[in-house]
Amino acid sequence: MSNLIDAEGFRANVAIVLIRDDQQVFLGGRIGGRGWQFPQGGVRVDEAPEEALFRELKEEVGLDTGDVEVIASTRHWLRYRLPKQYLRRGSEPPCIGQKQRWFLLRFIAAEEKLRFDSTNEPEFDRGRWVDYWTPVREVIYFKRAVYVRALDELARRAFQSARPPLPDWWSQDEHLCKLLHPTQE
Numbered sequence: 001m002s003n004l005i006d007a008e009g010f011r012a013n014v015a016i017v018l019i020r021d022d023q024q025v026f027l028g029g030r031i032g033g034r035g036w037q038f039p040q041g042g043v044r045v046d047e048a049p050e051e052a053l054f055r056e057l058k059e060e061v062g063l064d065t066g067d068v069e070v071i072a073s074t075r076h077w078l079r080y081r082l083p084k085q086y087l088r089r090g091s092e093p094p095c096i097g098q099k100q101r102w103f104l105l106r107f108i109a110a111e112e113k114l115r116f117d118s119t120n121e122p123e124f125d126r127g128r129w130v131d132y133w134t135p136v137r138e139v140i141y142f143k144r145a146v147y148v149r150a151l152d153e154l155a156r157r158a159f160q161s162a163r164p165p166l167p168d169w170w171s172q173d174e175h176l177c178k179l180l181h182p183t184q185e
Contacts, residue, residue, distance in 0.1 A: 009096050016056065017154060018105050025131075026038075026128075034139040038135060040061065041060065074154065079097060080145065135151070
């Protein structure tokens with residue numbers, strides 16, 4: 001049941017973007033008020049990312065395969081490094097960050113299907129639906145860049161002609177503008 005960590009020290013992980021027809025996405029509130037994020041979790045040894053996706057979906061938000069439709073996924077693993085204070089000391093092999101496959105899922109079930117008590121150690125104790133780009137502001141700082149890359153790729157693949165518009169606050173953040181529209185050198 002151990003998680004898959006590659007030779008470079010990145011833990012394999014799946015991230016789940018649940019979206020409703022109104023283009024609102026689901027954010028889970030971490031237990032103890034420790035911020036908001038998309039459901040996500042590690043890929044176990046001998047487990048395909050798609051298997052991890054549906055296991056994590058059940059564990060973190062109580063949903064089954066019939067409660068969602070897969071719209072898109074990122075083509076490649078997206079990586080981020082953990083800041084030094086978040087590194088797990090003494091782990092073997094050492095883990096320096098995560099590599100994630102992101103999945104965009106259409107939520108087709110009733111709201112009552114969302115549950116946070118499917119495991120003995122829940123990740124979330126609450127949830128809310130927000131505008132498509134809001135999670136970039138809500139997630140912990142070191143995950144923002146990977147959220148931008150993932151949401152941008154998923155939006156381009158899922159909403160070819162009607163990508164959710166960027167919010168007004170986006171243009172006021174120079175770092176976000178560079179992430180989404182890097183300068184050509």
